[in-house]
Amino acid sequence: MDLPIKAAILICSDRSFNGERKDQTGPAIKQFLREHGWAVTKHEVLPDDIDQIAFWLDEQSGSGSFDVIVTSGGTGVAPRDITPEATLKVIKKRVPGMEEAMRARSLEITPHAMLSRGVVGTVGRTMIINLPGSVKGAIENLEIVLPALPHAVALLRGEHPDP
Amino acid sequence: MDLPIKAAILICSDRSFNGERKDQTGPAIKQFLREHGWAVTKHEVLPDDIDQIAFWLDEQSGSGSFDVIVTSGGTGVAPRDITPEATLKVIKKRVPGMEEAMRARSLEITPHAMLSRGVVGTVGRTMIINLPGSVKGAIENLEIVLPALPHAVALLRGEHPDP
Amino acid sequence: MDLPIKAAILICSDRSFNGERKDQTGPAIKQFLREHGWAVTKHEVLPDDIDQIAFWLDEQSGSGSFDVIVTSGGTGVAPRDITPEATLKVIKKRVPGMEEAMRARSLEITPHAMLSRGVVGTVGRTMIINLPGSVKGAIENLEIVLPALPHAVALLRGEHPDP
Numbered sequence: 001m002d003l004p005i006k007a008a009i010l011i012c013s014d015r016s017f018n019g020e021r022k023d024q025t026g027p028a029i030k031q032f033l034r035e036h037g038w039a040v041t042k043h044e045v046l047p048d049d050i051d052q053i054a055f056w057l058d059e060q061s062g063s064g065s066f067d068v069i070v071t072s073g074g075t076g077v078a079p080r081d082i083t084p085e086a087t088l089k090v091i092k093k094r095v096p097g098m099e100e101a102m103r104a105r106s107l108e109i110t111p112h113a114m115l116s117r118g119v120v121g122t123v124g125r126t127m128i129i130n131l132p133g134s135v136k137g138a139i140e141n142l143e144i145v146l147p148a149l150p151h152a153v154a155l156l157r158g159e160h161p162d163p
Numbered sequence: 164m165d166l167p168i169k170a171a172i173l174i175c176s177d178r179s180f181n182g183e184r185k186d187q188t189g190p191a192i193k194q195f196l197r198e199h200g201w202a203v204t205k206h207e208v209l210p211d212d213i214d215q216i217a218f219w220l221d222e223q224s225g226s227g228s229f230d231v232i233v234t235s236g237g238t239g240v241a242p243r244d245i246t247p248e249a250t251l252k253v254i255k256k257r258v259p260g261m262e263e264a265m266r267a268r269s270l271e272i273t274p275h276a277m278l279s280r281g282v283v284g285t286v287g288r289t290m291i292i293n294l295p296g297s298v299k300g301a302i303e304n305l306e307i308v309l310p311a312l313p314h315a316v317a318l319l320r321g322e323h324p325d326p
Numbered sequence: 327m328d329l330p331i332k333a334a335i336l337i338c339s340d341r342s343f344n345g346e347r348k349d350q351t352g353p354a355i356k357q358f359l360r361e362h363g364w365a366v367t368k369h370e371v372l373p374d375d376i377d378q379i380a381f382w383l384d385e386q387s388g389s390g391s392f393d394v395i396v397t398s399g400g401t402g403v404a405p406r407d408i409t410p411e412a413t414l415k416v417i418k419k420r421v422p423g424m425e426e427a428m429r430a431r432s433l434e435i436t437p438h439a440m441l442s443r444g445v446v447g448t449v450g451r452t453m454i455i456n457l458p459g460s461v462k463g464a465i466e467n468l469e470i471v472l473p474a475l476p477h478a479v480a481l482l483r484g485e486h487p488d489p
């Protein structure tokens with residue numbers, strides 16, 4: 001893979017969208033990915049609205065501009081948490097092993113990890129990854145899936161034939 | 164959380180419903196939850212019928228009377244085991260991490276744990292948790308998810324803002 | 327269980343179907359299962375076409391001839407990998423614990439295991455198990471689920487009442 005992995009970041013949070021809380025997780029994810037050589041060229045904040053999030057994910061994945069879209073927030077069991085459901089509306093193929101790997105590792109840190117409902121899946125040549133909303137949770141989860149992502153992106157781009 | 168967690172128990176078993184087998188798991192779950200300070204105010208037995216189970220789950224979760232509904236039985240791969248499918252008809256959000264945590268821990272005890280198909284999910288402000296039918300399996304699984312439940316119920320009740 | 331477990335093998339691979347690559351995984355699975363006393367009486371190769379795979383799985387599971395159908399290939403995230411989606415069209419009950427067990431063990435070997443999207447589920451009295459395409463990956467995964475399969479098949483055949 002010659003080109004860097006191209007990524008977009010979407011923060012799903014009513015409070016960040018309304019300006020009640022400064023988005024700290026978006027910049028942390030951006031810095032983390034750039035340190036690993038990724039090209040992050042989009043970073044937006046939306047409220048916890050299933051239709052707005054699904055529309056944005058559909059639009060950005062369909063643009064052909066991103067290998068990976070990383071979302072943060074809205075993955076818990078509170079009434080407003082609907083990022084996984086928005087993601088399920090958009091993806092065509094689910095990648096449950098990435099979800100399981102993130103939760104299994106987080107579960108070693110806290111039992112609350114079992115409440116994290118983040119979905120991972122692909123649509124076309126784009127992979128969408130739901131991360132928790134906190135800086136700590138988001139980066140911890142990213143670190144777990146990062147080693148598999150260059151291979152995943154190469155496969156999505158069609159650079160490898162089936163093995 | 165000032166109030167105790169309010170729970171209902173549903174036993175899914177043709178044989179217990181028909182009186183061929185005494186329901187031992189229901190009382191064991193009730194005792195276990197009460198020892199942990201929960202308020203258990205409903206305990207019923209239904210046959211392994213997808214429509215009856217789904218209707219009951221829908222009715223009880225919609226009643227606003229329960230934070231958690233615990234089912235036991237019908238989670239395996241036998242032809243009559245349909246509790247997960249009944250649950251999937253009712254829940255709006257799946258909580259796969261709780262399912263994974265229960266199976267991963269049980270798998271350390273027996274390889275048959277991988278056949279346990281229990282679903283966890285939420286509808287409105289109620290969480291539904293499928294447990295295996297045996298006393299031992301049900302209590303072992305409950306012990307695994309128990310540490311996450313006070314936080315889950317607080318979130319479902321809207322007592323925490325999104326983090 | 328007096329009779330041996332009856333199995334069919336389906337290789338999902340454009341390249342093996344087109345004759346570009348010799349199918350090595352099918353014979354390896356066949357030998358492995360026979361060494362464990364199973365009766366393998368069908369072994370076919372299909373291209374990575376969702377409709378052809380789903381049709382074949384539906385037909386063979388409906389035939390009543392097989393306790394277990396093992397597929398190999400098409401479980402990754404490349405654009406042509408659609409075996410899980412074909413399987414999801416056919417199964418009536420998902421067995422996520424078998425999927426999780428295979429991935430959790432494989433993850434100890436390589437982070438790429440989290441990209442394996444293999445589905446396990448049942449339709450009627452037949453269980454369908456998706457394995458990776460490589461000989462090594464397929465056999466490693468089979469070894470993980472093998473200890474649970476005699477019990478699973480007995481349950482599917484209705485030889486055990488609910489516990």
